[in-house]
Amino acid sequence: MKLEGVIKNVSYSFSANLISLLISIFMVVVVPKLLSVNDYGLWQLFLFYYSYLGFLHFGWEDGIYLRYAGKQFNELNCKIFAGQFYSIIILQFILATAISIFGQTFVVDADKRISLICAIWLAPFVNFNSLCNFIMQITNRIKEYARLLVTERVIFFLGVVFFLVILGWNQFRYMYMAQVFAVVSMTIVGVYLCRRLLVPHFDSLDAIRQEAYENINVGSKLMLANIASMLIIGIVRYGISIGWDVATFGKVSLTLGVSNFLMIFINSVSVVFFPIVKRMDEGDRSKVYIIIRNALTFLLFVGLIGYYPARYILSLWLPKYADSLKYMAVLFPVCVFESKVTLLINTYLKSMRKEFLMLKINAGSVVFSLFITTFTVGIWHNLSAAVFSIVLVYAFRCVLAEYHVTKLLGLNLRKNIIEDLLMCSIFIVTSWVFKNFLCMVVYGIAYTVFVLVHRHSIQQIVGMVKK
Structure with missing residues (x-):
């Protein structure tokens, strides 16, 4: 890649991280002032569970990232990626259902149970967005990748300001609603950017299974x-x-x-x-x-x-x-x-x-x-x-x-x-x-x-x- 291109990619990444830092400062300095101690604790526990959602694909997406890095977007096989996209989404819904049942049955503390269930039902969206982000990275579409990250953070920030500052609804549920809105909005953008890979034309079931096995086998080590x-x-x-x-x-x-x-x-x-x-x-x-x-x-x-x-x-x-x-x-x-x-x-x-x-x-x-x-x-x-x-x-x-x-x-x-x-x-x-x-x-x-x-x-x- 030419030096000019490298500098542009660095500037995109740095700008995205700068905006993320400013929003993080707001979240740490202002939000605790607006929420009760218990609601802020609920939010932090939710974020703790949320941070581990990316591991629920078991390295599947990491394998795609490693195996296809350096490819151009138009070089990606639509049938192969459609099979992987939809298989990962199905897996996330199955896991979300199973973990929700587990939480309802075995987690006694109501606050911790709410935080767990709220987090786990975002897994299908989070891991779909993660795969879209990986595809933007491996095909060198860094500008789109940076925009995805910034868009999510800005939408979440605006949601928090709307609910907590403007309306004065200072509860965990409204923080969660802002997060849901940001994640779902990102999913819509991801569908648009990766629409060529989401056309439901698949390889055979054996081919999908073999591709998934290779991706998980490679990606699990990194995961x-x-x-x-x-x-x-x-x-x-x-x-x-x-x-x-x-x-x-x-x-x-x-x-x-x-x-x-x-x-x-x-x-x-x-x-x-x-x-x-x-x-x-x-x-x-x-x-x-x-x-x-x-x-x-x-x-x-x-x-x-x-x-x-x-x-x-x-x-x-x-x-x-x-x-x-x-x-x-x-x-x-x-x-x-x-x-x-x-x-x-x-x-x-x-x-x-x-x-x-x-x-x-x-x-x-x-x-x-x-x-x-x-x-x-x-x-x-x-x-x-x-x-x-x-x-x-x-x-x-x-x-x-x-x-x-x-x-x-x-x-x-x-x-x-x-x-x-x-x-x-x-x-x-x-x-x-x-x-x-x-x-x-x-x-x-x-x-x-x-x-x-x-x-x-x-x-x-x-x-x-x-x-």
């Missing part, structure tokens, strides 16, 4: 890696959801959402960063890794200072959540560890074709998450310990992943890893112990010392930027 990555935090959040009420779950989710604002941009940048590393000479990878790591570390650590004014402002704006905002001190460092894994470590591992190693790292982190959640929730039943375990799990995965990638690159960064853990510990302890801006002063001093110790690294970074 397992993605599931493992999500379960690292998902297990802890689920433990909190069953160990405490919906309102408490919503409060913890709010603080986690505030802490993860920057991850939207980190994810979009990582997509652009991957081909750069892929084309890099193997001899330069180690040197560049150190420079980028140091630059990222300095930026992320200085970004932690934003916690202090953010907590103060949010405590004034959302007084009913003031008791839970203390957990921001624990969850802010999540961005440090997750940013390094997403932007740097995983990018290097993928460029070196170490996908199976990524899966093993994520699987090991899932086991650790399961162990620590069982202890903090099931045995100890301590909410603060459960929240602390979130950052502990992320730190564990980051350290484990960086150990492997530096081993592959022939680097020894144990000292740097220990320094990172020490800086995050200082931030968490001072923010948790001190209730005023004294914690900001103490952390500021620690950061200044850290910068002075690594002033040579800063000179290297500045030199690279000037080049």
